[in-house]
Amino acid sequence: MAPVAAAQSAISISKKGFVPADSLFKLVYVPVEVPPGIAEIRVREIYSNQGKNVLNLGIYGPEGHRAGTTAGFRGWSGGAKTEFFLNAQEASTGYVPGKITPGLWHVLIYPSTILPTGIDWELAVTLVPGADKQGAFAVSPAPAAVNTKAGWYRGDLHMHTLHSDGKRTPRELVDEAAAQGLDFIVSTEHNTNSANLSWGKYAVPKLLIINGEEVTTTAFGHWNAVGLNPTTLVDWRYTPQDGAVTQCLAQVHADGGLAIINHPFYNKELANGFKFAVKDFDGIEVWNGKWDFLDEPALKWWDELLRAGTYKLAIAASDTHIAGPSDSRLGIPQTVVKATGLSRTGIVQGLKAGRAYLIAEPRISLAFTARAGSATAEIGERLFAAAGQTIQLAFSLVNAPAAVVTLCGDQGVIATENVVSAKPAGLRWTVKAGSTKYLRVEVRTPRGEMVALTNPIWLGE
Ligand SMILES: [Zn+2]
Ligand SMILES: [Zn+2]
Numbered sequence: 001m002a003p004v005a006a007a008q009s010a011i012s013i014s015k016k017g018f019v020p021a022d023s024l025f026k027l028v029y030v031p032v033e034v035p036p037g038i039a040e041i042r043v044r045e046i047y048s049n050q051g052k053n054v055l056n057l058g059i060y061g062p063e064g065h066r067a068g069t070t071a072g073f074r075g076w077s078g079g080a081k082t083e084f085f086l087n088a089q090e091a092s093t094g095y096v097p098g099k100i101t102p103g104l105w106h107v108l109i110y111p112s113t114i115l116p117t118g119i120d121w122e123l124a125v126t127l128v129p130g131a132d133k134q135g136a137f138a139v140s141p142a143p144a145a146v147n148t149k150a151g152w153y154r155g156d157l158h159m160h161t162l163h164s165d166g167k168r169t170p171r172e173l174v175d176e177a178a179a180q181g182l183d184f185i186v187s188t189e190h191n192t193n194s195a196n197l198s199w200g201k202y203a204v205p206k207l208l209i210i211n212g213e214e215v216t217t218t219a220f221g222h223w224n225a226v227g228l229n230p231t232t233l234v235d236w237r238y239t240p241q242d243g244a245v246t247q248c249l250a251q252v253h254a255d256g257g258l259a260i261i262n263h264p265f266y267n268k269e270l271a272n273g274f275k276f277a278v279k280d281f282d283g284i285e286v287w288n289g290k291w292d293f294l295d296e297p298a299l300k301w302w303d304e305l306l307r308a309g310t311y312k313l314a315i316a317a318s319d320t321h322i323a324g325p326s327d328s329r330l331g332i333p334q335t336v337v338k339a340t341g342l343s344r345t346g347i348v349q350g351l352k353a354g355r356a357y358l359i360a361e362p363r364i365s366l367a368f369t370a371r372a373g374s375a376t377a378e379i380g381e382r383l384f385a386a387a388g389q390t391i392q393l394a395f396s397l398v399n400a401p402a403a404v405v406t407l408c409g410d411q412g413v414i415a416t417e418n419v420v421s422a423k424p425a426g427l428r429w430t431v432k433a434g435s436t437k438y439l440r441v442e443v444r445t446p447r448g449e450m451v452a453l454t455n456p457i458w459l460g461e
Pocket of ligand 1: 214
């Protein structure tokens with residue numbers, strides 16, 4: 001894609017300013033008056049100590065720019081770009097093509113890192129006059145369903161392309177997902193729906209592409225909206241104190257979607273960086289990219305909530321930003337979901353019900369079932385057993401390395417077993433009904449890296 005040819009009469013506007021060090025995370029809206037007859041807007045951002053300073057970038061049209069709403073939104077590139085264009089047909093990745101309505105536009109600049117010396121900034125705006133070309137941009141969403149076959153489906157719930165800070169095209173992402181044998185992917189760009197508007201152009205027959213967004217408030221944490229309508233956009237411009245997140249979560253749930261807390265511990269201080277109330281969210285990404293020391297406290301937090309009676313769906317996702325091998329390669333780790341079909345509603349309902357397990361690599365699979373008399377339950381389901389009744393558990397693991405399998409309940413570890421690599425491992429345990437409210441399994445290498453993790457099977461009346 002290319003910007004429209006510049007007419008000689010293009011209007012150049014320069015806006016300059018300074019962000020002092022005490023203005024971290026303060027939104028700055030720079031007004032730009034756009035006269036009638038403009039076909040394209042181009043913006044270039046220049047600022048001091050780029051790299052050490054970070055001045056995120058986005059734009060709103062004359063329809064509005066009020067925080068907590070999405071009216072007027074025309075794109076966001078965060079710290080990933082310092083220039084963009086948009087016209088009726090095309091736009092830079094992260095931005096939304098469409099008519100350039102005359103009126104007062106606002107470029108949003110948002111400092112997320114500031115040196116003590118502050119940030120000197122300039123916006124060089126070019127307004128290109130002309131008539132709109134034929135064939136305005138049309139939304140082309142991915143199909144909402146691939147099949148209606150019930151089964152376990154493998155997916156990755158967190159990823160980025162050039163539409164935010166990823167380094168790959170949408171086409172490259174889809175091709176890699178197909179090559180990795182994934183059944184579904186969730187598109188989660190930072191604070192923009194620009195990728196979701198065009199997934200239909202890249203869809204391949206067997207891969208389900210689910211619309212999502214990584215709602216990114218740098219100051220208060222990141223969360224994924226999963227299972228959105230293609231044109232839905234969720235705003236990020238609020239604090240935990242002002243309560244606006246409630247209406248954004250309602251928006252996600254109105255679309256039938258889920259809100260999942262991402263990588264809650266993502267800095268070396270190992271502090272929980274997620275500042276919104278956990279009770280309002282549906283799940284926690286306890287495993288982000290290749291298992292490391294930052295996932296350990298996330299799992300511990302999830303487990304403590306669970307033991308205290310607050311269940312959140314656990315998911316694993318790559319948060320991949322680049323194509324090919326890396327510590328956050330697409331599909332590593334992944335979440336396997338039992339669904340009524342490979343469709344947006346099927347997958348989201350399976351996740352909502354907790355019918356999901358988490359694995360380190362694409363080839364691993366597992367099964368975990370509980371039986372009491374003639375009643376059975378698997379992951380995410382409830383086994384009805386009278387207190388004192390014997391519950392028989394069966395756990396099997398395929399294609400896993402040598403590992404330590406741990407059965408956990410609300411009082412902690414119930415049993416530990418070693419399994420040998422390459423052979424399908426079948427384990428059996430018995431527990432008494434009433435001894436725990438749920439059962440879940442963790443599989444780790446002897447060095448402690450996670451291989452697989454299940455959501456709970458629930459016990460009791
Ligand atoms: Zn994130
Ligand atoms: Zn991410």
